[in-house]
Amino acid sequence: MTALAASPAKASDRSPAGGVLLDVRNLVKHFPVGGGGLFGRSHGVIRAVDGVSFSIQKGETLGLVGESGSGKTTTGRCILQLERPTAGEIIFEGRDLTKLSLAELRPIRRKIQVIFQDPYSSLNPRMTVGQIIAEPLAVHGIVPDRNARQARVHDLLSRVGILPSLADRYPHELSGGQRQRVGVARALAMEPSLIICDEPVSALDVSIQAQIINLLEELQSEFHLTYLFVAHDLSVVRHISDRVAVMYLGKIVEITDRQALYEAPLHPYTKALLSAVPIPDPAVEATREHVVLKGEVPSALNPPSGCVFHPRCPIAIEDCKKVVPELREIRPGHRAACIRV
Amino acid sequence: MSERGPFRHHGVQVGGALVGLFVLAALLASWLAPFDPHAIPTGLAAASLLPPAPPHALGTDALGRDLLSRVLYGGRVSLLVGVGVELVTVLIGVLIGLIAGYYGGWADGLLMRVTDVVMAFPSLILAIGLIAVFEKPGLDKVFLVLVLLGWTTIARVVRGEVLSLKTREYVQAARALGVGDGTILARHLLPNCLAPLLVAATIGVGGNMVAEAGLSFLGLGAQAPTISWGAMLAEGQTFLASAPWVAVFPGLALMLAVLGVNLLGDGLRDLLDPRFKH
Numbered sequence: 001m002t003a004l005a006a007s008p009a010k011a012s013d014r015s016p017a018g019g020v021l022l023d024v025r026n027l028v029k030h031f032p033v034g035g036g037g038l039f040g041r042s043h044g045v046i047r048a049v050d051g052v053s054f055s056i057q058k059g060e061t062l063g064l065v066g067e068s069g070s071g072k073t074t075t076g077r078c079i080l081q082l083e084r085p086t087a088g089e090i091i092f093e094g095r096d097l098t099k100l101s102l103a104e105l106r107p108i109r110r111k112i113q114v115i116f117q118d119p120y121s122s123l124n125p126r127m128t129v130g131q132i133i134a135e136p137l138a139v140h141g142i143v144p145d146r147n148a149r150q151a152r153v154h155d156l157l158s159r160v161g162i163l164p165s166l167a168d169r170y171p172h173e174l175s176g177g178q179r180q181r182v183g184v185a186r187a188l189a190m191e192p193s194l195i196i197c198d199e200p201v202s203a204l205d206v207s208i209q210a211q212i213i214n215l216l217e218e219l220q221s222e223f224h225l226t227y228l229f230v231a232h233d234l235s236v237v238r239h240i241s242d243r244v245a246v247m248y249l250g251k252i253v254e255i256t257d258r259q260a261l262y263e264a265p266l267h268p269y270t271k272a273l274l275s276a277v278p279i280p281d282p283a284v285e286a287t288r289e290h291v292v293l294k295g296e297v298p299s300a301l302n303p304p305s306g307c308v309f310h311p312r313c314p315i316a317i318e319d320c321k322k323v324v325p326e327l328r329e330i331r332p333g334h335r336a337a338c339i340r341v
Numbered sequence: 342m343s344e345r346g347p348f349r350h351h352g353v354q355v356g357g358a359l360v361g362l363f364v365l366a367a368l369l370a371s372w373l374a375p376f377d378p379h380a381i382p383t384g385l386a387a388a389s390l391l392p393p394a395p396p397h398a399l400g401t402d403a404l405g406r407d408l409l410s411r412v413l414y415g416g417r418v419s420l421l422v423g424v425g426v427e428l429v430t431v432l433i434g435v436l437i438g439l440i441a442g443y444y445g446g447w448a449d450g451l452l453m454r455v456t457d458v459v460m461a462f463p464s465l466i467l468a469i470g471l472i473a474v475f476e477k478p479g480l481d482k483v484f485l486v487l488v489l490l491g492w493t494t495i496a497r498v499v500r501g502e503v504l505s506l507k508t509r510e511y512v513q514a515a516r517a518l519g520v521g522d523g524t525i526l527a528r529h530l531l532p533n534c535l536a537p538l539l540v541a542a543t544i545g546v547g548g549n550m551v552a553e554a555g556l557s558f559l560g561l562g563a564q565a566p567t568i569s570w571g572a573m574l575a576e577g578q579t580f581l582a583s584a585p586w587v588a589v590f591p592g593l594a595l596m597l598a599v600l601g602v603n604l605l606g607d608g609l610r611d612l613l614d615p616r617f618k619h
Binding site for chain 2: 121
């Protein structure tokens with residue numbers, strides 16, 4: 001990770017093209033526990049996502065950071081409509097996806113694509129690389145002609161830095177980095193406007209991580225893509241994001257520009273996360289102050305009252321147990337959900 | 342990979358050879374059989390229960406019929422029921438397993454409870470009971486009953502595989518790409534269920550052959566003059582002490598055929614895994 005942290009931060013002059021592409025409002029996703037089936041009975045709900053709101057501008061990259069179980073992946077899956085949200089609105093290009101039927105969603109699926117974390121399980125082991133990339137082209141009739149499709153597959157493969165001759169290989173014959181490039185090519189085949197990157201580099205070696213991140217950035221400027229970049233790794237997110245949202249137990253606790261978040265974090269949880277990222281300078285590392293969180297993330301089955309972070313918060317007061325903090329603008333463009341800031 | 346290549350796999354070698362042998366024998370029975378399997382010779386007393394010796398390589402039964410010829414023809418019934426029942430069974434089982442596993446919810450609950458009910462009965466007893474409902478027992482009834490009772494294993498295997506496969510990211514990706522349910526089932530889920538499905542199906546073929554023999558042994562399956570290994574075993578048991586070959590050879594044929602099918606199924610499981618393909 002240090003390789004990425006040390007690399008020059010993304011040029012901040014690349015301003016988004018403007019216009020809201022995706023607007024998520026009060027997204028809620030609860031999963032019933034137990035139950036299902038004919039005789040099952042529900043034993044409560046997991047509040048995976050509990051009132052999340054954010055928007056993404058065209059051409060922007062929003063980083064979504066959080067620990068395991070914070071709801072960041074579920075948020076992504078709701079936007080993809082792999083999960084139907086319990087409540088809230090997901091407005092993409094002016095249409096609320098949560099109100100559309102499955103049939104109405106199909107043309108929109110083209111526009112929102114996903115790159116998964118695990119390049120080993122994200123490719124069907126019984127399809128060749130070429131078939132994997134050609135499938136979306138055929139399904140949506142983007143390239144109906146078989147020969148043209150083949151050419152398009154080869155073109156896409158070379159775009160993501162894979163020799164077109166590998167089109168006849170099976171995924172297990174490729175390395176992790178190559179597989180992830182195939183995953184990128186598959187997403188790219190649909191000519192999407194938004195790509196949900198669900199921890200696309202977490203399963204890769206550090207050297208390969210940088211290659212994939214750089215590839216994603218190149219493709220972004222080439223095809224004017226918008227990314228929602230989900231990760232648990234702050235240094236990766238810092239490199240690629242324009243803005244960053246931090247999630248904790250199904251809620252966004254802080255959202256702002258990358259620079260503001262890393263240089264002047266407001267929420268105590270963000271501060272703790274940042275202090276856990278090692279700095280590749282022993283002198284600085286030895287003198288700086290560490291905020292170490294006590295305990296574990298509480299269960300989303302039974303979240304704490306008031307501010308969900310209060311049991312682990314170093315600056316919590318009595319009110320934190322009662323008041324649910326709202327995500328409010330504390331500085332221009334910098335919102336945090338904490339009554340103490 | 343050479344040590345696991347298709348022709349070096351011992352299970353596939355032995356199983357394939359046995360199955361190949363029995364299939365050929367069944368197909369070519371009319372050429373291979375030295376005698377008419379139904380022919381009862383004149384001068385019965387002199388020809389009945391002859392021990393294995395030329396011209397009767399496996400001896401003769403109580404009616405003086407050539408046992409080798411009868412075992413060859415009996416293989417036809419055994420293989421036909423074994424494979425035929427399994428084909429229909431797989432068709433039904435796959436359909437039910439895919440629907441239950443992929444759609445889940447009440448469809449899964451309903452289908453799996455039906456499966457539980459069918460599985461809860463001791464199958465041979467239920468088969469006997471069901472066949473007793475018909476006026477005349479026969480192979481067609483055996484076929485029907487075995488299909489009715491056999492699909493549950495396949496459905497369970499397929500459902501279990503689908504349950505685990507549908508959470509894989511490539512299936513999620515296909516859904517995100519807007520691939521339809523039918524295509525996801527046919528291209529992404531079914532091909533990846535193939536290995537366990539094939540194993541379950543081949544072992545099912547063996548099970549069907551044994552079940553057919555069992556029902557025929559009890560007189561509920563193949564009726565004379567149809568030749569079945571199970572019916573031959575029943576005829577032979579009377580003479581088990583005096584002329585053991587009458588029962589031993591059809592029994593041996595059944596055992597080897599079932600063993601071959603099972604070995605082949607196990608070996609194919611290894612070979613069908615794409616990670617072994619090179």
